[in-house]
Amino acid sequence: xxxxxxxxxxxxxxxxxxxxxxxxxxxxxxxxxxxxxxxxxxxxxxxxxxxxxxxxxxxxxxxxxxxxxxxxxxxxxxxxxxxxxxxxxxxxxxxxxxxxxxxxxxxxxxxxxxxxxxxxxxxxxxxxxxxxxxxxxxxxxx
Numbered sequence: 477x478x479x480x481x482x483x484x485x486x487x488x489x490x491x492x493x494x495x496x497x498x499x500x501x502x503x504x505x506x507x508x509x510x511x512x513x514x515x516x517x518x519x520x521x522x523x524x525x526x527x528x529x530x531x532x533x534x535x536x537x538x539x540x541x542x543x544x545x546x547x548x549x550x551x552x553x554x555x556x557x558x559x560x561x562x563x564x565x566x567x568x569x570x571x572x573x574x575x576x577x578x579x580x581x582x583x584x585x586x587x588x589x590x591x592x593x594x595x596x597x598x599x600x601x602x603x604x605x606x607x608x609x610x611x612x613x614x615x616x617x618x
Contacts, residue, residue, distance in 0.1 A: 516559045570604045
């Protein structure tokens with residue numbers, strides 16, 4: 477479903493719009509941690525080791541909720557804690573994220589575990605399906 481955005485983009489090029497939505501330093505890393513590392517709370521994202529400032533993290537989580545890429549709900553066990561989950565729109569970014577990681581593996585040194593990269597390159601669709609499966613039951617219960 478297309479969002480009802482204001483259309484205040486630098487240009488109407490689809491790649492430009494995607495970059496304006498996702499192209500800051502932190503957004504894809506938060507989505508990575510949510511989908512691949514199964515982080516769900518502000519504290520987990522804060523402790524990811526990336527060094528994101530607390531105000532930036534709060535802003536990006538709010539932005540991701542507003543964009544419809546994730547949901548944020550109060551934890552059942554502690555109402556002071558927000559828990560985050562990807563939406564269908566967010567999960568639809570998985571193939572792009574996997575391809576970016578495969579591309580990076582081809583051209584740059586990195587710290588991703590070699591066995592993960594081998595699995596990702598050998599069968600990216602299987603990896604995408606496995607990650608999606610972790611969340612689709614949660615999406616269907618809402």
